[in-house]
Amino acid sequence: xxxxxxxxxxxxxxxxxxxxxxxxxxxxxxxxxxxxxxxxxxxxxxxxxxxxxxxxxxxxxxxxxxxxxxxxxxxxxxxxxxxxxxxxxxxxxxxxxxxxxxxxxxxxxxxxxxxxxxxxxxxxxxxxxxxxxxxxxxxxxxxxxxxxxxxxxxxxxxxxxxxxxxxxxxxxxxxxxxxxxxxxxxxxxxxxxxxxxxxxxxxxxx
Amino acid sequence: xxxxxxxxxxxxxxxxxxxxxxxxxxxxxxxxxxxxxxxxxxxxxxxxxxxxxxxxxxxxxxxxxxxxxxxxxxxxxxxxxxxxxxxxxxxxxxxxxxxxxxxxxxxxxxxxxxxxxxxxxxxxxxxxxxxxxxxxxxxxxxxxxxxxxxxxxxxxxxxxxxxxxxxxxxxxxxxxxxxxxxxxxxxxxxxxxxxxxxxxxxxxxxxxxxxxxxxxxxxxxxxxxxxxxxxxxxxxxxxxxxxxxxxxxxxxxxxxxxxxxxxxxxxxxxxxxxxxxxxxxxxxxxxxxxxxxxxxxxxxxxxxxxxxxxxxxxxxxxxxxxxxxxxxxxxxxxxxxxxxxxxxxxxxxxxxxxxxxxx
Numbered sequence: 001x002x003x004x005x006x007x008x009x010x011x012x013x014x015x016x017x018x019x020x021x022x023x024x025x026x027x028x029x030x031x032x033x034x035x036x037x038x039x040x041x042x043x044x045x046x047x048x049x050x051x052x053x054x055x056x057x058x059x060x061x062x063x064x065x066x067x068x069x070x071x072x073x074x075x076x077x078x079x080x081x082x083x084x085x086x087x088x089x090x091x092x093x094x095x096x097x098x099x100x101x102x103x104x105x106x107x108x109x110x111x112x113x114x115x116x117x118x119x120x121x122x123x124x125x126x127x128x129x130x131x132x133x134x135x136x137x138x139x140x141x142x143x144x145x146x147x148x149x150x151x152x153x154x155x156x157x158x159x160x161x162x163x164x165x166x167x168x169x170x171x172x173x174x175x176x177x178x179x180x181x182x183x184x185x186x187x188x189x190x191x192x193x194x195x196x197x198x199x200x201x202x203x204x205x206x
Numbered sequence: 207x208x209x210x211x212x213x214x215x216x217x218x219x220x221x222x223x224x225x226x227x228x229x230x231x232x233x234x235x236x237x238x239x240x241x242x243x244x245x246x247x248x249x250x251x252x253x254x255x256x257x258x259x260x261x262x263x264x265x266x267x268x269x270x271x272x273x274x275x276x277x278x279x280x281x282x283x284x285x286x287x288x289x290x291x292x293x294x295x296x297x298x299x300x301x302x303x304x305x306x307x308x309x310x311x312x313x314x315x316x317x318x319x320x321x322x323x324x325x326x327x328x329x330x331x332x333x334x335x336x337x338x339x340x341x342x343x344x345x346x347x348x349x350x351x352x353x354x355x356x357x358x359x360x361x362x363x364x365x366x367x368x369x370x371x372x373x374x375x376x377x378x379x380x381x382x383x384x385x386x387x388x389x390x391x392x393x394x395x396x397x398x399x400x401x402x403x404x405x406x407x408x409x410x411x412x413x414x415x416x417x418x419x420x421x422x423x424x425x426x427x428x429x430x431x432x433x434x435x436x437x438x439x440x441x442x443x444x445x446x447x448x449x450x451x452x453x454x455x456x457x458x459x460x461x462x463x464x465x466x467x468x469x470x471x472x473x474x475x476x477x478x479x480x481x482x483x484x485x486x487x488x489x490x491x492x493x494x495x496x497x498x499x500x501x502x503x504x505x506x507x508x509x510x511x512x513x514x515x516x517x518x519x520x521x522x523x524x525x526x527x528x529x530x531x532x533x534x535x536x537x538x539x540x541x542x543x544x545x546x547x548x549x550x551x552x553x554x555x556x557x558x559x560x561x562x563x564x565x
Contacts, residue, residue, distance in 0.1 A: 035311040035314060035315050035544070035545050036542050036543070036544050037542070038315065039315065039318035039319055039322055039541040039542075040540075040541050040542050042319070042322060043322050043541060046322075064308070065307075065308055065311060068273075068274045068308065068311065068312055069311055069312070069315050071274050072274055072277065072278075072311070072312045072313075072315040072316045072319070073315050073316070073318070073319040074319075075274075075277075075278040075316070076278055076281075076315070076316040076317075076318075076319035076320045076323070077319050077322075077323050078278075079278050079281060079282060079292075079320070080292055080319070080320050080323030080324050081323055191275065192271070192274060192275075194271070
């Protein structure tokens, strides 16, 4: 039995997965309330469940605070249960979800709201599942060079607006969809993927 | 990181409560195990000084990034140091505010998840209550009520401590905290970060009467503290180019001591029934501040209580101890408890002129 935690975006989403099957899930759009909602959600889910043998967590990129809330909970549960903790990226999760839902989709562009007017962009191919580009923090004009007709994620509408064509869908990552991630996409170390260096500037730096 | 003078190994006696404390509200990440009879079985701390030093102060975003990487390893190390497992722990105490909210959330959510997984109660601790009760961890004889000067990088308050969860705020700062003034002075004088120890070291080679600096609010009827004007005066003294850094540091430190003494003396006059004068918070690690307050307490016929330096700066032992005191009083929290950037110990205190409402 595996517990999946996804708090990298406005969704607070948890799921129990057994052998690729969804045993139970909670998925709420909470905006900023992850620190209050997440652990009670996990309590509801694990109340009547045999012990988990793995915790998997969304490492980002996404909400700076949400990512760290999910990782803090996942790491603590891993410690208390004595089980391994693994991670995945929010972009890969959104891509596998989109491919699972639409048979005809060959490639997709994931765009998430980043910092300073930029967006986190990563493009994926369906078969075999692979990243066409590495994760990048891009200005809208550069992000608009992505050729995939379908753009998903919190910055999808902004990217499509900048590009002037295509379809935008503001999908939120759903923890239960982590069962769709092919190895090794779900086996990252449980550390935050911020997508950007800290904003702080050294004294005297430009 | 590492051991402390009174750390003990090898578990505990049957029947004694054991609390795991977590702290992550500013630039220290820490985990500690403390018993209800004041034994510190383990305390681990990962400071971020090296990460913040280039900036001359604590950068919230960098602090928030660091906590999530180091907290669970610290908990594992603390449990190993104490020779116990989570199953041996009676409650998990985590700082729930006030502080840098990104860091607070990491510690609080870690505490919630540990509490859930281990089936133990959660105690959401006010970081300031951790400081306020820490003298009782260090000194079993310290009884309520007492007058507390809480003086750190984020806070400067005089509190009448009547009991667990019962605080009367007699004074607070209307602008900077005293520790903030130390950090800013160190930055102005190029002495490095953190500023407290750097200014204290530089002051040893200086003359505390060499540079005329103001003592904001000293002698006034209003009870509060103010340090912003002092910081500006340090800037002017530096720019005048006639004083050594040592003389400015020594004169600054003396000005802070004079302010703290005057305001504390004023509070003592209204702290009826106080059994002791107590100081806590990072600035309480300053030798000149300690010596002056000890003299003041002596002059009023009161015992002076100051926890050891490591217990004055941010740490998790004080959070575990506050957790032990709250658990003993039957005060625990739900797993949905919110992290709070602002959380005054005395919510009924009148808002001070110019002051924020964070504490």
